[in-house]
Amino acid sequence: MTLSKIWLSSPHMGGNEINYIHTAFNENWVAPLGPNVNGFEQDLKQFIGNNKEVAALSSGTAAIHLALIQLGIGLGDEVICQSFTFSASANPIKYQGAQPVFVDSEKKTWNMCPKALKEAIEDRIKKGKKPKAIIVVHLYGMPAMMDDIMTVVKEYDIPVIEDAAEALGSTYKNRKCGTFSEYGILSFNGNKIITTSGGGALVCSSEEKKKKAVFYATQARDDSPHYQHSHVGYNYRLSNICAGIGRGQMEVLEDHIALRRKMHFFYKDLFASIEGIEVFEEPNDDFYSNHWLSTITMNPKLTSGITREDLRLAFEKENIESRPLWKPMHLQPIFENAPYYGEKVAEHLFEEGLCLPSGSNLGDEERERITNVVLEIFK
Ligand SMILES: *Cc1c(COP(=O)(O)O)cnc(C)c1O
Numbered sequence: 507m508t509l510s511k512i513w514l515s516s517p518h519m520g521g522n523e524i525n526y527i528h529t530a531f532n533e534n535w536v537a538p539l540g541p542n543v544n545g546f547e548q549d550l551k552q553f554i555g556n557n558k559e560v561a562a563l564s565s566g567t568a569a570i571h572l573a574l575i576q577l578g579i580g581l582g583d584e585v586i587c588q589s590f591t592f593s594a595s596a597n598p599i600k601y602q603g604a605q606p607v608f609v610d611s612e613k614k615t616w617n618m619c620p621k622a623l624k625e626a627i628e629d630r631i632k633k634g635k636k637p638k639a640i641i642v643v644h645l646y647g648m649p650a651m652m653d654d655i656m657t658v659v660k661e662y663d664i665p666v667i668e669d670a671a672e673a674l675g676s677t678y679k680n681r682k683c684g685t686f687s688e689y690g691i692l693s694f695n696g697n698k699i700i701t702t703s704g705g706g707a708l709v710c711s712s713e714e715k716k717k718k719a720v721f722y723a724t725q726a727r728d729d730s731p732h733y734q735h736s737h738v739g740y741n742y743r744l745s746n747i748c749a750g751i752g753r754g755q756m757e758v759l760e761d762h763i764a765l766r767r768k769m770h771f772f773y774k775d776l777f778a779s780i781e782g783i784e785v786f787e788e789p790n791d792d793f794y795s796n797h798w799l800s801t802i803t804m805n806p807k808l809t810s811g812i813t814r815e816d817l818r819l820a821f822e823k824e825n826i827e828s829r830p831l832w833k834p835m836h837l838q839p840i841f842e843n844a845p846y847y848g849e850k851v852a853e854h855l856f857e858e859g860l861c862l863p864s865g866s867n868l869g870d871e872e873r874e875r876i877t878n879v880v881l882e883i884f885k
Pocket residue numbers: 564565566567568591592594595643645669671672692693694695705706
């Protein structure tokens with residue numbers, strides 16, 4: 507008998523999602539607009555706070571793309587982006603014909619290093635081009651050092667896009683990730699802390715910016731009885747069916763955060779007595795992570811030579827998914843020639859780090875299987 511697969515992060519329905527979908531069918535709102543889209547936006551706005559407006563979109567990637575468009579990023583412009591992230595943070599820079607400039611992480615939060623950021627901005631200006639935007643990521647749900655980053659950014663007056671795709675519900679100094687700058691983005695892909703099967707949102711600092719996002723997301727139709735276009739538009743709005751899933755998921759978001767954090771504390775206990783393994787955690791009380799994924803770093807010098815790949819394969823044998831940390835963007839073939847600033851912190855993390863099963867739908871049985879693999883390999 508093969509054991510059922512334990513995923514890193516799989517969809518976890520609360521139960522009410524289907525009712526919102528039924529209502530949409532009953533009222534024939536089977537379209538990329540309708541009461542669920544409006545309701546989901548309302549729920550997100552309330553959750554996020556800080557007077558933000560939220561535009562529900564077809565993906566987090568679309569949200570980053572629209573933020574870049576609204577900031578006027580175009581051909582030949584330079585955009586700074588955290589190197590240690592998923593490719594979706596950086597790809598939209600390319601969509602606009604712009605040039606990504608990658609910045610390394612610091613060791614405490616694994617997110618953009620304020621010092622490397624400053625160095626990058628100053629060097630790009632010296633080389634003749636001031637970066638036109640900065641994409642900061644709250645990776646694995648861990649808030650970036652926003653105070654230090656915003657201090658650097660204000661000095662040069664460059665707009666920031668916060669990629670909070672993995673950090674819905676995380677806070678820095680009690681403020682929600684995604685609300686520190688002009689634009690924040692969220693993702694509701696199948697593997698995120700809540701899902702709409704596929705979807706995302708742009709968090710905007712004004713009603714006007716939200717309206718503009720919806721305008722671009724719905725083919726940029728001018729105000730006219732016929733189809734009149736003076737801008738290139740996109741088909742990026744969220745479906746009313748998917749938004750129904752989102753409304754049901756919002757009802758269980760706080761539970762999901764609590765359960766993901768429970769997984770983190772489970773790993774803290776599990777690895778407490780194993781030398782050479784560190785469970786990634788908040789540096790201090792200013793940071794509150796939703797712990798979207800629990801992650802560890804392994805130092806083979808201290809684990810009697812057991813590497814993260816040995817552990818990954820041991821999990822795989824028991825049908826348990828684990829995965830190396832994100833491979834930094836400046837090492838990716840698609841971004842081969844992009845400038846990079848930093849001291850290889852992200853490269854080091856990629857070499858030693860592993861993401862562990864973290865879903866809010868994992869129970870005692872799954873935790874026991876995970877425990878057994880770890881005890882066996884480190885016995
Ligand atoms: C998932 C993710 C995205 C993209 O979101 P989609 O909804 O999948 O397009 C962007 N950035 C990060 C860091 C992500 O994890």
